[in-house]
Amino acid sequence: MHQLENLYRQIIMDHYKNPRHKGLTDDKNYFTHHIKNPSCGDDITIQTRIENQTIKDVRHDGSGCSICCSSASVLASLMIGKDIDHAEKLTLNYLSMIMNRPFDEDLDLDDAMAYQGVKQFPARIKCATIAWKAFENTIKEWSESHE
Amino acid sequence: MHQLENLYRQIIMDHYKNPRHKGLTDDKNYFTHHIKNPSCGDDITIQTRIENQTIKDVRHDGSGCSICCSSASVLASLMIGKDIDHAEKLTLNYLSMIMNRPFDEDLDLDDAMAYQGVKQFPARIKCATIAWKAFENTIKEWSESHE
Amino acid sequence: MDAHKLKLDFPILQNQPLIYLDTAASSLTPQCVIDTMNEYYTEYPVNVHRGVYQISYKATEKYTQARQTIADFINATFEETVFTRGASSALNLIATSYGLSHVQKDDEIIVSELEHHSHILPWQQVAKKTGAKLIYVPLNKEGRITVENFKRVLTDRTKVVALTYISNVMGYETPLQEIIPLAHQKGAIVSVDAAQAAPHKTIDVKKLNCDFLAFSGHKMFGPTGIGVLYGKQKLLDSIEPIEYGGDMNDNVELFDAVWKDTPYKFETGTPPIAEAIGLAEAVRYLQKLKPEAILAHEQKLKELAVKALLKLDGVTVYNPTSETGIINFNLDDVHPHDAVSFFDEDHIAMRAGHHCAQLIIKWLKVPATLRASFYAYNTEEDVKTFTDAVKKARDFFTSVGF
């Protein structure tokens, strides 16, 4: 079996081929965060609406490889409806998992667990984290504006 | 004995302290050749009047170390009165001697023989040749204009 | 040329399994070049010029000889050979110094969509700043610059022709030998980006009669941190430096200063000493192998590979007729960044992306491509490993649902 099968799991391919919550909005109530990866050309925008400490909606768009694009779709699917503190925990947990650092296996990352294989491909870690980092920045921005 | 005594021979010091034929002229009948050595800042101008295949006068001026300045004075003293073909031979012979290449020991370089020690100091070869190269260029220019 | 024996000269090919197909980005470094730089750092690691002590004299001599070696390599003179940080820096020097002072409003600058960003953006800036027009040679349907198409855009207003010698994406060679005299007839100067040519071709600037030319060390067995600008003596004499400071001047006064002659007036500060000496060794290595022999070898490998790829379904090759060792292709419907991870698993190093040449990628109407480039140290076994991997990758990506 080719190593790469650990990377291209069915769930990932499904989100890649059929992205959920894709397409941006002009609605000013969304936080918008954009990250480019100068080293490989990936370019992702994440938009988030937060109300009453709850993630009401997440939108995404951009260009990149399957790992990058699918992870934005997975992120959106996972986060919508989550309490913001929980969303932050999930995000940090996901980032730790990808970067091969200790993480809490009991926190339910749902489809995002499929990206566990990425840590074997250091050159692709950025692909799998770019959308999540944009989302992390969103939470930071929200927190700072609510201190 | 310090190696350097081979370099600072009495004749050289004499020409350094009491340069002959120093000072430039505005006379348009002189060929003027100027060489700078960007690597050490030496800067020498040689002016030469040639009539009937004979070196009638050589003038020099510039700035630099004792080896550089004295060698211009020695060059001028040696060349004045020489037939141009002979002057060329002397020049090539001197340059060969300094650069530690085979040279004709029977050609009478007169005071210029004092520079034989320079070949032991590769970093100073340029100092001892800059005036002579300017003179060599003069002869080349003259030859080209008389072909 | 025995590529198998050649591999022994490259420590990285001894240290790990590696099919290196990314020479168009950077070539690997042979031991002799590494040794030459180590010699500098261990035996005379000091500054050049003005040092009258012996090791500084030695450094200056080696550095000076390096320039002569590189000048001889392209049949230029010492004075015509300027060291820069790289090809990009050299190409910028041409545009900034010559371009901004010689190009005027409504003048025309001919470029192409085959240019690397480092040859297009400097002239795009000149056009913006001066009001000149940037004119693109229409590419033929293969994506080539042809003499015919060049003639269609050459006018009395053309002041500068800035073209690549060999495209880093398509591997095509520009017919400069015919284009340059045409440009000169109109009084235009020609700037040549030879970053992809120097590693594979004997460049003769006198015969080519180009006005400026640039290339980089790291693509031709040399170190990073160095490139070369060639300019005709009378052009270099007539243009101004763009960086000022130590070592490029003669006399400095409070409110004025006088520059040295070329090449020094373009090289302020401590030069890339180890790099220049290393590049000279790379040039000697290249000359020993003979650029023509390298080109013939890589062309042979490329043709073998293209033949195999053309037999595969779901693989598109964009430049099957290229005359150098570059293959530009895609697995249909697979993003090149995905594809390249597959090859990496098989220790095949290839590039994915736009290769700093977005215009040709846009011209091809794709988001990005894969590029495999062959060089002297590649073998027929490498080709086989590569083409087998393309087939396996094709099957793999299809199987996982791409």
Place this chain on the structure above:
Amino acid sequence: MDAHKLKLDFPILQNQPLIYLDTAASSLTPQCVIDTMNEYYTEYPVNVHRGVYQISYKATEKYTQARQTIADFINATFEETVFTRGASSALNLIATSYGLSHVQKDDEIIVSELEHHSHILPWQQVAKKTGAKLIYVPLNKEGRITVENFKRVLTDRTKVVALTYISNVMGYETPLQEIIPLAHQKGAIVSVDAAQAAPHKTIDVKKLNCDFLAFSGHKMFGPTGIGVLYGKQKLLDSIEPIEYGGDMNDNVELFDAVWKDTPYKFETGTPPIAEAIGLAEAVRYLQKLKPEAILAHEQKLKELAVKALLKLDGVTVYNPTSETGIINFNLDDVHPHDAVSFFDEDHIAMRAGHHCAQLIIKWLKVPATLRASFYAYNTEEDVKTFTDAVKKARDFFTSVGF
């Protein structure tokens, strides 16, 4: 700090008898820096960015970490740390990009006669091109920049203050900690030439609060071919690149392009990869030794040496009070190029000339000087050898008739 033990880290000091007193031109290179660059050339000698295969990923990581190491070294951020060809190139970038776009006719640019050509000429050009005035801080009678004298030339018209941190000829430290706030009160920005400071001082750009700062690798245990430009983030964000091409842009269209953010927008083309990685190792080496400890050590040596020189007749020391390891002197009536050959015979490497700082040499009213500079690897024995040689040289040149 044990300088005797330290010598073991420098291969050149093992390979030959050498009393190296020319660190102000270039420092010697320790084995660890050579090894680090060799590791690059033998284990991952490939291009950075966009390479998704493993060794390119490794090169990119190492290169990225190198920038962070160097940023941390001066207490800057990653984004504020730009790689250049050297200090000269960095100082030119400031003048060309910031200077030409922010300085106008009749504005004033404060500089000094202590500046290296690489810090004076770029601003001389800005003054010429914009019609601004170049204003020299009067030096006090020792040749120092003082806060008092600086106040005398600072006006509401001052837009730029461009001063050296430590003079490469006199070894004086400029009182920047007091000068910078004064300049800022007038709305001027301050550009600091730290080429001679970085090897001997812990530089804290935040505490110093300078706007721009530059230094070179080869003077601080690092390789040739690399330097660093620091700029405050908001300044770097607001100024334009001066070189355009590969790797510094995001989107490239036929007639337009968009730049990346700093630091990348200032770094077109393949960067000095081996050099950046080598410089990061040099920084680690320097930090391990502690810049303060080096400075204390070299000051001690310098003071020993000056004391001995002042006892000799026919020797003039121009900077007896300097606070760093630089001695600037002459044997009376002996051209420094003659003198330096004497020292060379005794394997003492020193510099003779104007040290790319003609203005201070003219200020001293001499044609040229000798410069001995001490560094971490020099010992008290070196000082003794040096001062004994000065005495012998003095006697020798007198004896042959100078």
